[in-house]
Structure formats: structure tokens, C-alpha cells
Amino acid sequence: MESDKIRLKIASPYREVLDVEVDEVIAPGEEGQFGVLPGHTPFLTTVSVGQLTYRQGSQLKHVAVSHGYAEVEYYKMIVLLDAAELPDDIDLDRAEKARLRAEGRLAEISLEDKDYFEELAALDRAMNRITVAKI
Template sequence: MAVTFQFDLVTPEKLVLSQAEVMLTVPGAEGYFGVLPGHTPLVSLLTAGVLTVGEGKEAVRYAIAGGYAEILPDRTTILADRLQCWDSVNVAAVEAEKRAASDAELASRDEESTNKFWKKRLAFAELCLDVHQQYLHRSS
């Protein structure tokens, strides 16, 4: 059995990562699940959460807004709607986005679809800040 699998992390804008990997922890629609080499084939809807790439102190965490995962025994591809790596969060920009999303969400209470959009933006901003806090605690 292989000790690594090919991992590709993609957003609508670009290929973020393409590397051999040993383990992932993925925020699936039904809850978090792990991916190791030789995993049973699976396609999963992803929800907002933390994508962990690798294991132990070497693991890298991403705030992910949602998307899809295709898991095969020797390859995994994550198609992320939006994501932010924990070590590259621009706190000032995320705080500004959080305030804007919160204001817009309050203003759109009567329009359900618009309100839902802003709630998702607000939740992602908060997730980015949480992931960044994890990074700060890890590096101190």
C-alpha cells in the first residue's frame, strides 16, 4: 500500500497546491472525515470548516467556505469555493469584510437569498480569524 497520494487543491481562480500527501482532514457535509492513501472512492460536498493538510506539527490548515472533494485511492482533489491559509490571513482585511458582511446581512433581513449570502460571507470571515488564531498559538 502506498504511503502518500496525489493531492490537488483548486479554487475557481487557481491551482493552490499539487503535491504528494499523507493525510487530510476534510469538512464534509455530513461531518469531518479523514483521507489516507488507499481511501475508498468517494465524492463529497464540503461545508465551511477547516481543511487540514498533513499531520502533526507539519500540518497546514485552511479556512474553506465549501466546495467538493473527489477522493480516489491514489488521488484526492478538493474544489474549494473560497479558502484562506492560516498563515496568510490579513486580519485587517478580514475584519473589514466581517463588518461589511454583518452590516449587509442586517440590511437584507427581508430578502432571504441575499441575507443567506451575507451570512455565509460573515461565517467565512469568522472562520478565517479562528484559523489565524490557531496559527498564532501554534507558532508561539
């Protein structure tokens, strides 16, 4: 199926978050960001916490994503994520609170603590949400 668009689908365990036709996708891979244009060779990779950006015409849109997988196949791209949020769905207050909470905890515990990285990841997710919501 020859096409000049990519069918982008994003799903979390709870629901399908997005199903749109786009011109370009830039996603945060575990080993660095990667861009996808129509006709991309089949590609399977992991996605880490960050912003997934897609372009429709000249319009850029963002999604806050967390850990998951992306599968690219020429003219379609499927992203399976633990959590994905569109800017409109993000509760900025809640994210801000989560950020403060994580920062508070991180200040208290030391690097050796087994919760340290969990808290760091929580902070990461909160910051990510805030950035996406503010774009």
C-alpha cells in the same frame, strides 16, 4: 500505485492552491467532517465552508475553504473549491472588516429578508478565515 502518502491537490477557479504529499486529510464535508487516510476507497462529496486540515508527519496545517467538491481515489485527493486560502495568504484586516460589515448588516435586516442568508454566509466565511489565520 501502493503508497503510504496521499497526494493532495487543491484548486480554485483561479489557480492551483496546493499540491503536496500528506499523511492524512480532515475536510469539512457537507454532511459532517470526514477524514482521509492513504488507501481510502474512491469517494466523491461536497465540501462546505470550514477548515481543511492536513497532516505531514506530526505537523498539522490548515486551509480555509469554501464550498466545493472533494474527490478521493486511494492515494490521491483532489479538492475543487470556489475559494481556498492558505493561512499566509489571508489578509486578517480585510477578514476582520468583512466580519464587522456582515455583522452590521445582519443586525439591521430581519430573518425574512432575502439577503439574510447571503450575509450570514459572508459572516461565516469571514469568521472561518480569521480562525484559520490565527491557528
